[in-house]
Amino acid sequence: MTLRLVLVVLTLGQDCQQAQKLARTAYDERRYDQAAAHFAHAVTACGASSPLLLALGQAQLLAQRPADAIAALDRVPTDSAEYVPALKVKAKALYLLARDAEAEETLKRAATRAPSDAEIPYSLGRMYYQQGRHAEAAASFRQATTLDPRDYKAWDNLGLASEALGDVAQAQQHYLKAISLVYKDHPGYDVVYANFADLLIKLGNFQRAFDLAAEAAQRNPGEPRNFFLGGKALLQTGRSDLSVRWFEQAIKLNPDYPEPQYQLSLAYRKLGRIDEADRMLKSFQAAAARAPKERR
């Protein structure tokens, strides 16, 4: 009887370690469905520790299973070190489920527990921004930059929020601050260059906008928006022939992206390629019809 118990414990122990190893590997390889399954198994085999529940919740969220993630994260004890991180992940899951008020309340609870954590006001800001609550978004991003002055994403988003509030001068200052932080230290961060390019297009500064979009594209050649903005700036400067290549690259990277297809039809028309313009308009209409009405 005792021997059998020992064998069971040993087997469970091996099973626990194996499940965690498989889960970590799958997670690192972005196979989130499998990672979630292995973490769930690990929770059974190892016991429902806070780190495992947090890892399970994270994997489930990334596997697009927000309801399961919330269930796992709710099991994290309030007195554990993982409680605040669990709240942050849970808020994202709630937001994905369009339970905005609960997500906001969850983040505020996390902020009470960890008032110096810059990621919390940043996440709140992102949520407010998506909801169109731009003044609140700006306040949250500003708080994040106060807590962590080197938080380039917060500066970038503060630029976006300022722009949405109509303060383009402030927006430019914030984008520049973010660029000064990522210029050398974060060579893979492209978003602020694209955001700034977008603003400069709206302000009619097309050559500068193109320079920024080109930098964004160099930093992240897999992001179609970077090529879309580059093409749009080129088109506005009268270089329709060059813009075509940029729009085509954006469409190649994401054939369901409607905006570059619309702009490409304009470029074709300016070049007198009317048949191609008409075909691209039809393609744009189809892509626009497929596009989700709301993104979260």
Place this chain on the structure above:
Amino acid sequence: MRIPTVAALLSLVVILDGRSSGSGVQFSDVTQASGITFRHAASKTSVKFLPETMGGGVAVFDADGDGRLDLFFTNGAAIDESTSSNRPPDKSNPRYWNRLYRNLGGWKFEDITERAKVAGTRYDFGVAAADYDNDGDIDLHVSGFGGNTLFRNEGNGTFTDVTAAAGAEVSGWSSSAAFVDYDHDGRLDLFVGRYLAWTWESNIVCMAADGATRAYCHPRHFSPVSNVLLRNNGNGTFSDVSDATGIARHPGKALGVAIHDYDRDGFIDLFVANDSMQQFLFRNTGAATFREVGLTAGLAYDDDGRSFAGMGIDVEDYDNDGWPDVFVATLSLERYALYRATGDGRFEYVSHAAGIGRATLQHAGWGTKFVDFDNDGRRDLFIAQSHVLDTVSRSRQGFDYLQPPLMLRNLGSSFTDVSASLGPVFARPAAGRGAAFADLDNDGDMDIVVANLDGPPVLLRNDGGNADHWLSVKLRGTRSNRQGIGAVVTVVDDRNRTQSGICSTSSSYQSASDPRVHFGLADAAKVRRIEVRWPSGITQVLTDVATNQVLEIIESASKPQ
């Protein structure tokens, strides 16, 4: 690829000052002393019926033929939470009546609603005004929920509801309408824009962004409906030609309607501002049919191919290149849409390049018109404003429901916000909806009437706009419709500056303006040449005309060229 340095980027920062002078012009709010006591009544409920937030319109027209421009306001009706198809809105209480005010001169008005018999029977929205029967007096079309009303002017200060007898009944929810002679037979037809498929029973619960406040539903919850085109048979009746002309093939969510010959082919086209979907341009083929060409003409979407909430609309040549351009007032965060005609039957979205995008990011606009308020020879832009959601500030910090009107001064190729310089009314938040435009006191500058939702209207008298020279062209058709609606007037002044304008009562939002074509002429002492392209096809030319006058031009008997 060139990589900008941070130092180089620092040089990009632009400090924007959107306000500048408006040439000393002031708009005075003369409502209180005018005798106009009308107050729009939306009859708001706790269930947020969609009609409550759409507001009414205003018509500026000469109702009694005395040469003075009178005012007509549409109104809501009594509704409550239990309103239904079986228990429809009640307009019997005088506070819900539409109102007609007779202009007594000197900015004084007298309420003649009862005598004129135009109080209405429905929850009404829009008004169109024109002499559809060519008898010399101006008739009215009133759009409403659950039907419309065609009021024939009897020429004795009274109107008769001839909707049924004229075969002019339009079902559903109609908004803006336009009298237009689409088939060029000399008789004004009627285009009626319809909003969407909504009933009292289909009203659903929608919440504001805070999740706690009930709000008006987004139009995406309701299906689009087709517009209606009624052909004038010339005997006092109309025929529904929506199917035959192709109009019915394009369901939309019409809020604003305007007319112009955008491709200068001699046939009047129709522009429809749709709410939260693509905008429509119905191109008149010249064979009594229309083709919807908004997408290929570059008018359907913004510069990225995104739809927006088109509300008020106007079509005029703001850059004086001879080609009519298009302005559409939209919702907050969408930026008002300015489309410049490129001269090849297409338009380009120039909101950003023209400074409109920057100036209007947080604004929501309705009644609007290209109007040269300071007679400098460039058409400026007026917009009556307010967010559509009266709950918006509770759920979205930084957004206001009530917004002051906006005047964007035309600097040539761009616009700048001069509202602050034009008087206190431009700082006073309101729930602006309809707006109509006319030189109400015939002093040579353009005045404005704004119909506010659930509140009193505002009469804005232009003081000082006539410091520069002007010319107002009044048309009288003989072969064409009597008012010359659809005619395009082009003037060349003695400085060789050319401007053109359409004779129309229809644009803006649910409102009807004076069809006289007003030209600001700056320092020009004389107009060297006036050309009128009548809807009949006749082109008429006058030379060496004095400025600072209302000039009546009667259509010549010449054969079409």
